[in-house]
Amino acid sequence: MSNDQPQWAKDEATNLAIAYVDWLGRDTVDADAEQVLAQSVSQALLSAYERGRAEREWQPIETAPKDGTPIFAWCVHEADPYHDEATGNLTDYGCWAEVTSRVANGPQVVVWGGEDSDYDEWSGKTYTWPNWWFRHGSEFEEVANPTHWMPLPAPPAKENDNER
Known part of the structure; x- marks a missing residue:
């Protein structure tokens, strides 16, 4: 995961990725796929955060x-x-x-x-x-x-x- 992301985005992404992997069944997704999923979720959360912040600024x-x-x-x-x-x-x-x-x-x-x-x-x-x-x-x-x-x-x- 990128170091320039806020810690909350990293934590939330990891939690969401783990929950998704658990939902799929841990045997169906390997550690590399879990990491890729966590990065994707993290990017999505960060993008949503940035869009929301931009809407609250002049x-x-x-x-x-x-x-x-x-x-x-x-x-x-x-x-x-x-x-x-x-x-x-x-x-x-x-x-x-x-x-x-x-x-x-x-x-x-x-x-x-x-x-x-x-x-x-x-x-x-x-x-x-x-x-x-x-x-x-x-x-x-x-x-x-x-x-x-x-x-x-x-x-x-x-x-x-x-x-x-």
Whole structure:
């Protein structure tokens, strides 16, 4: 077993491998196979641990899901400019910040969406607002400017059939 693995992973892998070998019948698996099995289980446990740890740490907002899944986000209004310096046009964030209210800086539950368009009869132009981040539950009326995110925890388990 690799020395760079935490001791708990080594111990758990060994215990699981022994239990599996006992379940199969000790005569059917030799010591080398038991060692290979222990290493495989150890790697699986370590991978699961690392995935779980990554889900509990702040990640760059660029890696967040953009499928309507609510996420826990750290928002900073000033993190992105309102206007593109090269063109002078509103940025996607600036577009929404000009026509909606914005969330406070700090932690927020946000969701990606809100794309919309409107035809202006007077000018004969169609104006389009791109998807962006909004406070979850705000009906796309409170724009957010997240810099980092993490998944929301699972909801609490139901204690009885009367809970919703």
